[in-house]
Amino acid sequence: MDMVVCIKQVPETTDIGWDPQTGSLIREGVPGILNPNDKNALEAALDLREKHGGLITALSMGPPQAEEALREALSMGIDRGILLSDSLFAGADTLSTSYTLGLALEKIARFDLILCGKESSDGMTAQVGPQLAELLNLPQLTCAIEITVNRSAVKIKQKLEDGFRILETCLPALITVEREINRPRIPAMDSIIEAYRDKKVQVWAGADIGCHTEHLGLKGSPTRSRKVYRKKVKRGEVTILEGEPDEAAKELIQILKQKGLL
Amino acid sequence: MSPDELKEYKGLWVFIEQRNGNPVRVSLELLGKGRTLADQLDVDVTAILVGEGVSGIPEELIYYGADRVIIADDPIARDYRTEVYADIIVEQVLREKPEILLIGATCIGRDLAPRISARLETGCTADCTELHIDKEMRLIVAAKPFFGRNLMADFICPFRRPQMATVRPGVMELKAQDRKRKGKLICVDLNLKEEDIRVTVLETVRSAPDGTSLEEADKVVVGGMGLGDVKGFEMLKELADLLRAKVGATSLPVDAGWISKDYQVGQTGKAIRPRLYIGCGVSGAIQHSAGMIHSELIVAININPKADIFNFADYGIIGDVNEIVPALIKELHEMNPKI
Numbered sequence A: 001m002d003m004v005v006c007i008k009q010v011p012e013t014t015d016i017g018w019d020p021q022t023g024s025l026i027r028e029g030v031p032g033i034l035n036p037n038d039k040n041a042l043e044a045a046l047d048l049r050e051k052h053g054g055l056i057t058a059l060s061m062g063p064p065q066a067e068e069a070l071r072e073a074l075s076m077g078i079d080r081g082i083l084l085s086d087s088l089f090a091g092a093d094t095l096s097t098s099y100t101l102g103l104a105l106e107k108i109a110r111f112d113l114i115l116c117g118k119e120s121s122d123g124m125t126a127q128v129g130p131q132l133a134e135l136l137n138l139p140q141l142t143c144a145i146e147i148t149v150n151r152s153a154v155k156i157k158q159k160l161e162d163g164f165r166i167l168e169t170c171l172p173a174l175i176t177v178e179r180e181i182n183r184p185r186i187p188a189m190d191s192i193i194e195a196y197r198d199k200k201v202q203v204w205a206g207a208d209i210g211c212h213t214e215h216l217g218l219k220g221s222p223t224r225s226r227k228v229y230r231k232k233v234k235r236g237e238v239t240i241l242e243g244e245p246d247e248a249a250k251e252l253i254q255i256l257k258q259k260g261l262l
Numbered sequence B: 001m002s003p004d005e006l007k008e009y010k011g012l013w014v015f016i017e018q019r020n021g022n023p024v025r026v027s028l029e030l031l032g033k034g035r036t037l038a039d040q041l042d043v044d045v046t047a048i049l050v051g052e053g054v055s056g057i058p059e060e061l062i063y064y065g066a067d068r069v070i071i072a073d074d075p076i077a078r079d080y081r082t083e084v085y086a087d088i089i090v091e092q093v094l095r096e097k098p099e100i101l102l103i104g105a106t107c108i109g110r111d112l113a114p115r116i117s118a119r120l121e122t123g124c125t126a127d128c129t130e131l132h133i134d135k136e137m138r139l140i141v142a143a144k145p146f147f148g149r150n151l152m153a154d155f156i157c158p159f160r161r162p163q164m165a166t167v168r169p170g171v172m173e174l175k176a177q178d179r180k181r182k183g184k185l186i187c188v189d190l191n192l193k194e195e196d197i198r199v200t201v202l203e204t205v206r207s208a209p210d211g212t213s214l215e216e217a218d219k220v221v222v223g224g225m226g227l228g229d230v231k232g233f234e235m236l237k238e239l240a241d242l243l244r245a246k247v248g249a250t251s252l253p254v255d256a257g258w259i260s261k262d263y264q265v266g267q268t269g270k271a272i273r274p275r276l277y278i279g280c281g282v283s284g285a286i287q288h289s290a291g292m293i294h295s296e297l298i299v300a301i302n303i304n305p306k307a308d309i310f311n312f313a314d315y316g317i318i319g320d321v322n323e324i325v326p327a328l329i330k331e332l333h334e335m336n337p338k339i
Ligand SMILES: Cc1cc2nc3c(=O)[nH]c(=O)nc-3n(C[C@H](O)[C@H](O)[C@H](O)COP(=O)(O)OP(=O)(O)OC[C@H]3O[C@@H](n4cnc5c(N)ncnc54)[C@H](O)[C@@H]3O)c2cc1C
Pocket: A006, A007, A008, A009, A025, A035, A037, A038, A041, A059, A060, A061, A062, A092, A093, A094, A095, A097, A101, A115, A116, A117, A118, A119, A120, A122, A123, A124, A125, A126, A127, A128, A129, A223, B123, B124, B125, B126, B127, B145, B146, B147, B155
């Protein structure tokens, strides 16, 4: 069973600059890490490979430094990495990101299952999985906390806010996974060395996946962030209850009592 | 789309998510908000309702603000399935061309909205906490907290229609029903065949709402990093019990493992609007306030008089939680020695 895992490099901190014009994050010079949720997707793929065999490809769209995220995936035991990198891809919303990933998947062609994290730690939209599934006309099973494959059928336990569902579909399909599905392995030193020394990361640009530039990057993004601004949340004046702790406490309790809140 | 094509799109739609024939609360919140936005654009609000045996719902949707209800009632739509619901909604959207489509950011809403937006090749702002209309540009502006402490970002979808957004449950007010409102019901026939649907639902387990979840709590006492450690939360629980309140937390104590994620209030936690909110050692970052700013009465206990939370609290006590919270507990005990 061949699998492709989509992974994203995200900034390590959330204390990050942005371009007030486009609202895009300024990622240059900010240390990147592999999106934590994508480690769960990688782990789920490794687990399925142990049971069913097959080749796992990690696929990431991002600036050249996103290669590090792919190396990390390789050191976890993923077979090969593909980086989609082109200045044309910059400023993409989720639809344009999905479009670009979709073309790469059409070029990869051989896969039975696509795995994604449920959401990234920076954009946090959880939209790329479902949009990618739609563009490839695949069934989507989102928010998985368990995956089982039986020949050409795949079953997941889907997490809901107040319970779960068991869903089943035929391969090929796309699954997004929750953080709690597993505990990602921590690569051993020799696998890290091997990932950097022996394994390959291919880099594909726009021309390699034959995309139409009008669908790419900021230009191909219907969603625009118009403005990023500081906002002082304010609501009338605060009344400070003064005095020693027990006096202030007494006064507060009186106020709550008067307002019928006790 | 060309300016002429954009002009063909009129009206605001709200997807009504239902469970066992009951609309989920966020859908009703969106009807109320949608009503206000639609009035500014001078257009109708349409509720789109999909399911099996949902015929009892439409009246209520009109009372909450819909002018029209599109009903797709069919056995094939009994369980929510992405393909079925996306097919139905996309077909109606292509036929009627609404300019705005709002969906509650529940698990199901966040599964459905991106699928629809990809098929329609339009933009979707995920999980927003504010919505307003830019009248000059005739656009809906969807805003949500952005990185950093006090940053917000506005998102728009200028060149494609419909403009889509998923909206965080609990942040919009649930407006009162207006039982005098009248509206139009439109039933649509489906021509979907079960054998074309690729996903089957084998089992659904939902725990019944016990009416005591954080989102529905009347009073919530929230702990932040200022509580210092796990012990601080034990103290907070004691206070909460005496007030008959629920305990909540900011994200940092959750990340620190002091309390489970279920208790997190804010942009990536739960949105609450209790009658009473008491923040103990909470600084008041925008990602937190996004989930509690609509609380009726906000009380803040913080050692730092410059903490942001004092900008939006109604009452404040400047002091150490380790002194103030025990004093409150003592006071409550004295007031009612039986507890
Ligand atoms: C604060 C913020 C808010 C944003 N809000 C919106 C919005 O509301 N609507 C919108 O359209 N865009 C939005 N964006 C832009 C969006 O983040 C980017 O389009 C991003 O490329 C993908 O979206 P995501 O990070 O939300 O990923 P998600 O959809 O949350 O990611 C889910 C999964 O998709 C896969 N994936 C995501 N990105 C990649 C990638 N580059 N390469 C490989 N796999 C990937 C991973 O498996 C990931 O776990 C926002 C950006 C920021 C910083």
